[in-house]
Amino acid sequence: MRGVDKRRRLTAAAAQVLHRQGVERTTIADIAKTADVPVGNVYYYFKTKDELVQAALSEHEGSLAELTAELDKLPDPLDRLKALVEAWVSQRDTAARYGCPTGTLAAELDKRADGTLDREVGRVIRVLLDWAEDQFRALGLPDPGDLAVTLVAGYQGMSLLTNALRDPDIMTREGDRLIRWLDTLTSGT
Amino acid sequence: MRGVDKRRRLTAAAAQVLHRQGVERTTIADIAKTADVPVGNVYYYFKTKDELVQAALSEHEGSLAELTAELDKLPDPLDRLKALVEAWVSQRDTAARYGCPTGTLAAELDKRADGTLDREVGRVIRVLLDWAEDQFRALGLPDPGDLAVTLVAGYQGMSLLTNALRDPDIMTREGDRLIRWLDTLTSGT
DNA sequence: GTCTATATTTGGATAGAC
DNA sequence: GTCTATCCAAATATAGAC
Secondary structure (H helix, E strand, C coil), X not given: CHHHHHXXXXXXXXXXXXXHHCCCCCCHHHHHHHHCCCHHHHHHHCCCHHHHHHXXXXXXXXXXXXXXXXXXXXXXXXXXXXXXXXXXXXXXXXXXXXXXXXXXXXXXXXXXXXXHHHHHHHHHHHHHHHHHHHHHHHCCXXXXXXXXXXXXXXHHHHHHXXXXXXXXXXXXXXXXXXXXXXXXXXXXX | CHHHHHHHHHHHHHHHHHHHHCCCCCCHHHHHHHHCCCHHHHXXXXXXXXXXXXXXXXXXXXXXXXXXXXXXXXXXXXXXXXXXXXHHHHCHHHHHXXXXXXXXXHHHHCCCCCCHHHHHHHHHHHHHHHHHHHHHHHCCCCCHHHHHHHHHHHHHHHHHHHHHCCCHHHHHHHHHHHHHHHHHHHCCC
């Protein structure tokens, strides 16, 4: 089953290279080279470039599922949310260089006239929003959906500024602010 | 002076089309067509595509300068900041379709290995941050720089989610939240 | 399943007539 | 200053040998 192995390598390479270079500036050859697969052979596994983008998106969705599964082991929903923020902040150097993998992909795909892939990326973002909403609801807070949007928007905003200004410290400071915000929400005053 | 006119039309067209389609998916022909200028003639005014991107960026910077100049007419810095948020929210339909002009441009340009244009876009974002910082400082608040980052990150975050989910209502709700946040900052408790 | 060679298209950029 | 025709490079995708 060497084929399965190559498919996985191509998927992993696509996720990494597309994040770093963006969709439009990445060539099939770039991905093939990173995966150490000859260019022509790529088409045996993925018929078009868009299928590689789709595979990369699924890879990011998988990482997100892994992360939330890990967080779900924590008993307290508030701790889960705080740990999520900490996980984001721990990625600050990558964010400073390349931004949030899903966020930058969404921004790029949303520019397309063809609305197939950008509906997909919207769905992945919704998975994160839904998970966060569940935590806020478990805490008994009002408007858990709005709170989830505020949290994720906070993350996307700090990622973009961190990236645009190439300054990981923004991520640290804004992460601290989000943690404090989560505390005030639940301090019941 | 027909030349000046064409240059301006090309600049305006570049700003609009690059915002809608993104840099990489926009061809010189797209911009030329929108500006109603023959393709070959474009190169008389702009030697490369990157010069057109630079021109579009300057156009956005000009719009920002116009907006802040207008806001500066308001006597109270808090009113200025609130009016800024309201100006953002009023653009919610455009944001839902194409995102924030400067933010999406920054995300795209930051993917480049060549760091010329992405330093430029960072500078434009800094202009906005500096203006906001001035307002927070005028209000006598501590850490005005951090507050400016939080405000602009809030804008970029809500723009990205609004765009990715194609939902202008997110912009309305998050805008309201930013206004309430500005109020709590200054309510002096 | 793998890989090389190549067909095809697109788009940035230029030459040169007017 | 204006515009057409075209060059050329890059990149997606395919053909077909192994």
